[in-house]
Amino acid sequence: xxxxxIDSGNVLKIVDLLRARGREVIAPFCGRGxxxxxxxxTDENRAQVRLHLPNPYYPPKRFVFPHIERLMRVHGKxxxxxxxxxxxxxxxxIFGIRSCDVAGLWHLDxxxxxxxxxDVYYERRRKNLFLVNMVCTDPAQDIGNxxxxxxxxxxxxxxxxxxxxxxxxxxxxxxxxxxxxxxxxLFSEPIFRKGTGACVERRRAILAEVRKRFGTTTxxxxxxxxxVSQGTILEKTWEEIGNRCLECGGCTYVCPACTCFTVSDxxxxxxxxxxxxxxxxxxxxxxxxxxxxxxxxxAVHDRRNRRFFxxxxxxxxxxxxxxxxxxCGRCAAVCHGDIGMPSxxxxxxxxxxxxxxxxxxxx
Amino acid sequence: MNPPNTxxxxxxxxxxxxxxxxxxxxxxxxxxxxxxxxxxxxxxHFRPGQFAxxxxxxxxxxxxxxxxxxxxxxxxxxxxxVGSCTSALHQLKPRDxxxxxxxxxxxxxxxxxxxxxxxxVAGGIGLIPLRSCIVYALQNRAKYGRIQVFYGAKTPGELxxxxxxxxxxxxxxxxxxxxxDRAANGWDGHVGVVGSLFKKSGVDMPVDNTxxxxxxxxxxFRFVIKDLLALGFKENHIMSTLERYMKCGVGKxxxxxxxxxxxxxxxxxxxxxxxxxLGEDI
Numbered sequence: 324x325x326x327x328x329i330d331s332g333n334v335l336k337i338v339d340l341l342r343a344r345g346r347e348v349i350a351p352f353c354g355r356g357x358x359x360x361x362x363x364x365t366d367e368n369r370a371q372v373r374l375h376l377p378n379p380y381y382p383p384k385r386f387v388f389p390h391i392e393r394l395m396r397v398h399g400k401x402x403x404x405x406x407x408x409x410x411x412x413x414x415x416x417i418f419g420i421r422s423c424d425v426a427g428l429w430h431l432d433x434x435x436x437x438x439x440x441x442d443v444y445y446e447r448r449r450k451n452l453f454l455v456n457m458v459c460t461d462p463a464q465d466i467g468n469x470x471x472x473x474x475x476x477x478x479x480x481x482x483x484x485x486x487x488x489x490x491x492x493x494x495x496x497x498x499x500x501x502x503x504x505x506x507x508x509l510f511s512e513p514i515f516r517k518g519t520g521a522c523v524e525r526r527r528a529i530l531a532e533v534r535k536r537f538g539t540t541t542x543x544x545x546x547x548x549x550x551v552s553q554g555t556i557l558e559k560t561w562e563e564i565g566n567r568c569l570e571c572g573g574c575t576y577v578c579p580a581c582t583c584f585t586v587s588d589x590x591x592x593x594x595x596x597x598x599x600x601x602x603x604x605x606x607x608x609x610x611x612x613x614x615x616x617x618x619x620x621x622a623v624h625d626r627r628n629r630r631f632f633x634x635x636x637x638x639x640x641x642x643x644x645x646x647x648x649x650x651c652g653r654c655a656a657v658c659h660g661d662i663g664m665p666s667x668x669x670x671x672x673x674x675x676x677x678x679x680x681x682x683x684x685x686x
Numbered sequence: 687m688n689p690p691n692t693x694x695x696x697x698x699x700x701x702x703x704x705x706x707x708x709x710x711x712x713x714x715x716x717x718x719x720x721x722x723x724x725x726x727x728x729x730x731h732f733r734p735g736q737f738a739x740x741x742x743x744x745x746x747x748x749x750x751x752x753x754x755x756x757x758x759x760x761x762x763x764x765x766x767x768v769g770s771c772t773s774a775l776h777q778l779k780p781r782d783x784x785x786x787x788x789x790x791x792x793x794x795x796x797x798x799x800x801x802x803x804x805x806x807v808a809g810g811i812g813l814i815p816l817r818s819c820i821v822y823a824l825q826n827r828a829k830y831g832r833i834q835v836f837y838g839a840k841t842p843g844e845l846x847x848x849x850x851x852x853x854x855x856x857x858x859x860x861x862x863x864x865x866x867d868r869a870a871n872g873w874d875g876h877v878g879v880v881g882s883l884f885k886k887s888g889v890d891m892p893v894d895n896t897x898x899x900x901x902x903x904x905x906x907f908r909f910v911i912k913d914l915l916a917l918g919f920k921e922n923h924i925m926s927t928l929e930r931y932m933k934c935g936v937g938k939x940x941x942x943x944x945x946x947x948x949x950x951x952x953x954x955x956x957x958x959x960x961x962x963x964l965g966e967d968i
Contacts, residue, residue: 394696397743440695440936583940586933596744613931614769638946
C-alpha cells in the first residue's frame with residue numbers, strides 16, 4: 324500500500340477533488356452537543372465538515388442500503404402492465420467513515436453479494452462508492468465511551484476495504500494510505516507529498532497510544548461465542564435479557580452489520596404502484612408472524628436469542644469470516660435497557676451455562 | 687444449490703391467470719403461465735418441493751409451494767385464502783395479471799430416493815407441497831419402490847386433490863389411505879388422526895428402505911414424527927418442508943432464518959435430523 328503526507332489545512336481538499344470527479348461526497352458534521360450526522364457536502368456547508376467528532380449514531384450503511392429503497396415501479400392495470408426496476412446508484416464517496424463502519428460495509432458485502440444470489444441494488448450502490456476512512460486518534464472526540472473496536476478487531480485503524488485512509492499525525496500533517504488503485508490515483512494531486520520513515524514511526528506510536536485511550540467498554544466474544552454456538556445458555560438468562568428489551572428495534576437500526584429488511588407495496592398514483600424495501604428488525608414482534616397469525620417466535624427473549632445467535636454463532640462466523648459485530652458501540656449507546664452487544668456478551672459470560680452432566684454435587 | 691444469478695433477484699415476471707378451480711372451502715387452484723413463453727420454458731425446470739414468490743402489485747408478495755410436478759404440462763398454485771395477498775389472489779379472474787419469480791429453494795433430492803419406498807404423510811393443505819413429489823414419482827414409477835399416501839383432514843369436505851388421488855390410485859401405482867377427524871354425511875372411511883392409519887388393519891407399511899415425507903400443521907407434524915420414529919424410521923429418512931414468513935425468497939431479507947438455516951435457500955426441504963438441530967419450534 325502506498326502512503327503520502329498531506330497538510331491538515333489541505334485535508335478538506337480531498338473532498339473537493341472527489342466532488343470535482345463527479346462524486347456526491349458524504350461527510351460528518353456536528354449537530355448540537357455530541358450529536359453528529361452524515362450529510363452531503365455542498366459549497367455552503369463544506370467549511371463545516373469536521374475531521375474529529377463523535378461517530379454519528381445513524382450509520383453510513385444507508386448509502387448502500389437505504390432505510391427505504393425503491394425496488395421497482397409497476398405501471399398500469401391489467402391491460403398493459405409494465406414493471407420498471409428502480410436503478411439509483413449515484414457515484415458517491417463517504418469522507419471520514421470510521422474503521423468500524425468500514426468493517427460494517429465489508430460485512431454487508433459478504434452478505435448481500437455472497438452465497439447463491441447477488442443483490443443488484445446493493446451491488447450497484449457499492450460499486451459506485453469511494454471510501455475515505457478516518458482513523459480515530461482523538462480520545463476526546465473520536466472515541467466514545469461505548470467504543471469497543473479493539474475487541475471486534477476492526478479498529479481504530481482499518482487494515483483494508485477502504486480506498487483511502489487518513490490519519491492525523493498531530494503535527495499539522497495527516498498520513499494518507501491508499502487501499503485501492505482508485506485511492507492511489509488521488510496521489511497524483513499536488514496536495515500530497517512523499518512521506519518519511521519518521522512519519523511511519525509516528526503513525527505506529529500514535530496507534531499504540533490510542534489503543535490505551537479507550538473507555539471501559541469491552542466485549543470479549545470468545546466464551547459467549549462458545550456458549551451461543553453450543554446452545555448451553557440457560558433459558559433463564561435469555562429471559563433476563565428479554566425482560567430488559569423494550570422492543571424498539573433501535574439496536575438493529577443503528578447497527579452497521581444488520582441486514583434484515585421487509586418489503587412493502589405502496590400506491591403512488593392512480594395506476595402506479597411502488598415496491599420498496601424497508602429496514603426491519605428481528606427484535607420486533609411481527610418479524611416472524613405469518614399470515615393467519617401464527618408466530619413461531621412470540622416471546623421477546625426468543626427474539627433477543629435470535630439476534631445474538633445470528634451475530635455470534637460459530638456457523639455464521641465461519642461463513643462470514645467474523646462475528647457480525649464491528650464494535651462501534653452504537654447499540655450500547657442507544658439501548659434503554661442496556662442490552663447492547665457488550666452487556667449481552669458480559670451477561671452470557673457471567674451467567675452459569677448448563678452444568679456439565681457429570682459434575683459432583685456441591686456441599 | 688441454485689445456480690449463481692446475476693439478474694435482479696427481486697424483479698418478478700408478469701404472469702396471466704388461465705383458470706381458477708375450486709378445491710375445498712377457502713382453497714382454490716390457480717392455473718397460470720408467464721406472459722413471456724421464454725420465461726415459462728425457463729421456469730419449467732423447477733424441482734419438486736421448490737417454491738415461488740407470487741406478487742399482487744399494490745398488496746404484496748408471498749411465497750407459495752409449487753404443487754405441479756415439472757413433468758406436468760401446466761403450472762399452478764393451490765392457495766388458501768388467509769392473509770391480504772392470498773385474498774387478493776382469490777379475487778382475480780381468468781386473464782387477470784399478477785407476477786411470479788422463482789423457482790426458489792432446494793427441493794426434494796428425487797434422485798437420492800431412487801430404489802426406495804416412498805411414504806407420504808399429509809395433513810390438511812400439507813398435501814400441496816407434497817403433490818409435486820408424488821406426481822413426479824408416479825411419472826418415474828419404475829425408479830421407486832412402493833408409494834403410499836396417508837392423508838387426513840378435519841372433515842371429508844376438506845380433503846384436497848381427491849380426484850387426483852383417486853386417479854393415481856387406479857391401476858395400483860400407489861396406495862392411498864384417507865382419514866378425517868370428524869365424519870360427515872356419507873363418509874364411510876377411517877376416522878381419526880393421520881397416525882392412526884399406520885396401524886389400521888389391512889395397512890402394510892414398509893419401514894426398511896423407505897423415505898417418509900411429512901407435511902401438515904405443527905401439531906400433526908409432532909405426533910406423526912413420534913409415530914414414525916416408533917415404527918423404526920431413521921431421522922434422516924423423514925423429510926419435511928418448512929414454511930416461514932418470507933419477503934425475498936433468496937436469503938437476504940432475514941425473516942425465514944431459523945437456527946443456522948435460511949428456509950428459502952437452505953430449505954424448505956429438510957430431514958427431521960436437520961430440523962431437530964435448528965433449535966426452534968417449527
